[in-house]
Amino acid sequence: MGKIREINVSELVPPIREACGTMAVQYSCDILEAMRRGREAEENERARSVLDLLLENAGIAERERIPICQDTGMIIAFARIGQDVHFSGGSFTEAVCEGVRQGYREYYLRASVVDDPLYDRINTRDNTPAVIHTEITEGDGVEITLMAKGFGSENKSAVAMLTPADGEQGIVDFVVDTVRKAGPNACPPLIIGVGIGGTFESCALLSKKALLRSLNESNPDARYAALEDRLLQEVNATGIGPQGLRGKTTALKVQIEQMPTHIAGMPCAVNICCHVCRHAKVVL
Amino acid sequence: MRKLKLPLSPEERRSLRAGEGVLLSGRIYTARDAAHKRLHEMLERGEPLPFDLQDACIYYVGPTPAKEGQAIGSAGPTTSSRMDPYTPELIENGMQAMIGKGRRSDAVKQAIVSRGAVYFVTVGGAGALLSRCIQKRRMIAFEDLLAEAVTELTVEDFPCYVGIDTFGNDIYDL
Numbered sequence: 099m100g101k102i103r104e105i106n107v108s109e110l111v112p113p114i115r116e117a118c119g120t121m122a123v124q125y126s127c128d129i130l131e132a133m134r135r136g137r138e139a140e141e142n143e144r145a146r147s148v149l150d151l152l153l154e155n156a157g158i159a160e161r162e163r164i165p166i167c168q169d170t171g172m173i174i175a176f177a178r179i180g181q182d183v184h185f186s187g188g189s190f191t192e193a194v195c196e197g198v199r200q201g202y203r204e205y206y207l208r209a210s211v212v213d214d215p216l217y218d219r220i221n222t223r224d225n226t227p228a229v230i231h232t233e234i235t236e237g238d239g240v241e242i243t244l245m246a247k248g249f250g251s252e253n254k255s256a257v258a259m260l261t262p263a264d265g266e267q268g269i270v271d272f273v274v275d276t277v278r279k280a281g282p283n284a285c286p287p288l289i290i291g292v293g294i295g296g297t298f299e300s301c302a303l304l305s306k307k308a309l310l311r312s313l314n315e316s317n318p319d320a321r322y323a324a325l326e327d328r329l330l331q332e333v334n335a336t337g338i339g340p341q342g343l344r345g346k347t348t349a350l351k352v353q354i355e356q357m358p359t360h361i362a363g364m365p366c367a368v369n370i371c372c373h374v375c376r377h378a379k380v381v382l
Numbered sequence: 383m384r385k386l387k388l389p390l391s392p393e394e395r396r397s398l399r400a401g402e403g404v405l406l407s408g409r410i411y412t413a414r415d416a417a418h419k420r421l422h423e424m425l426e427r428g429e430p431l432p433f434d435l436q437d438a439c440i441y442y443v444g445p446t447p448a449k450e451g452q453a454i455g456s457a458g459p460t461t462s463s464r465m466d467p468y469t470p471e472l473i474e475n476g477m478q479a480m481i482g483k484g485r486r487s488d489a490v491k492q493a494i495v496s497r498g499a500v501y502f503v504t505v506g507g508a509g510a511l512l513s514r515c516i517q518k519r520r521m522i523a524f525e526d527l528l529a530e531a532v533t534e535l536t537v538e539d540f541p542c543y544v545g546i547d548t549f550g551n552d553i554y555d556l
């Protein structure tokens with residue numbers, strides 16, 4: 099048996115606070131590069147001007163520490179926690195939320211969370227609670243990947259309970275249809291997370307995790323990597339373009355994650371993300 | 383890009399064509415989901431609104447908080463279609479222009495055409511850049527709604543495209 103590693107939950111707060119502040123104002127390099135490549139490939143003049151504006155915006159945001167987008171998102175925390183870790187000094191969940199609370203206050207980010215989804219809808223004023231997914235791993239490491247997800251794009255995401263006979267074409271049709279329905283509302287250029295397999299809820303989670311991968315990496319399975327390329331081509335062939343104002347840069351990348359599933363099923367989830375795909379990793 | 387001063391005259395509005403780039407200057411009001419619901423309820427009860435809708439331009443935005451010395455934080459558009467259920471009523475009551483992103487319903491389009499109003503779209507996810515075109519911000523109503531409060535903005539050369547013109551042409555269908 100490994101030795102138990104004791105971690106005081108208060109150690110979580112500062113790195114989560116800082117990650118919230120940084121994610122809001124700074125694109126990751128892979129996204130910026132993909133936007134620049136998209137800009138060079140565009141022939142449509144309006145599409146070019148939109149991408150130019152977004153790139154100019156990126157520079158202003160980073161230099162002046164103004165959020166890239168005013169929807170600074172709801173925080174999703176993917177925590178991978180080693181089974182030899184013991185958290186002390188309070189609640190893990192509360193510590194994650196405290197990091198978010200401090201980050202959103204200190205860095206002037208928008209409080210975008212309401213307490214009750216249907217009836218009260220009162221703003222909690224500090225962007226908490228965060229959505230927290232935990233996974234138990236071997237060893238004594240703690241790794242929390244944070245994502246600040248905007249809802250213009252989240253609202254356009256979808257799950258389909260496809261069946262085995264639907265095959266690859268079924269996946270392609272569903273992804274392209276979801277992107278068409280998203281249209282301009284999800285603020286293209288998009289990054290598209292696709293989860294295939296598992297169950298109703300786990301494929302949705304996979305599709306979100308797919309958004310965390312660097313845009314410079316493809317799915318390690320060559321068949322899925324080829325499907326990622328095909329999907330990107332088909333999505334861009336819709337001509338929706340940046341901001342839905344026509345052009346070929348509807349999406350920057352399609353990322354697939356897959357997992358085993360039931361003999362009768364092929365669940366597929368599409369998590370749409372705008373170009374402001376903010377994520378950061380905290381390691382303890 | 384063509385420079386325009388708000389409010390727009392009926393002739394100016396009629397001269398606009400979907401797809402054309404414009405730079406707007408003047409006064410605009412911010413309102414999004416929760417504020418629209420309240421404005422609708424006030425109109426229903428026959429109460430006066432907290433600002434004059436006549437010739438008003440409403441921007442669908444919920445900015446980030448301003449830091450010391452800034453007029454406003456990041457301030458890009460939110461999805462307009464969520465405001466569609468309330469929009470024809472506001473146009474009937476005098477609103478002449480809207481700024482947001484994304485498609486509008488047929489009912490909104492019809493109201494735009496019948497009243498000669500105009501819908502502008504701007505770039506989603508460019509809130510830092512757009513905030514620089516906003517010189518002043520003043521609280522008008524519903525402060526409890528935080529980012530969703532109604533405020534008055536003074537903007538200069540705020541970049542937009544004509545989304546739906548007075549003839550009902552739609553930038554997303556060009």
Ligand code: SF4
Pocket residue numbers: 167168169170247248249250251252283284285372373374458459460506507508
């Ligand atoms: S979808 Fe993305 S870019 Fe558009 S408003 Fe939301 S967070 Fe911003």
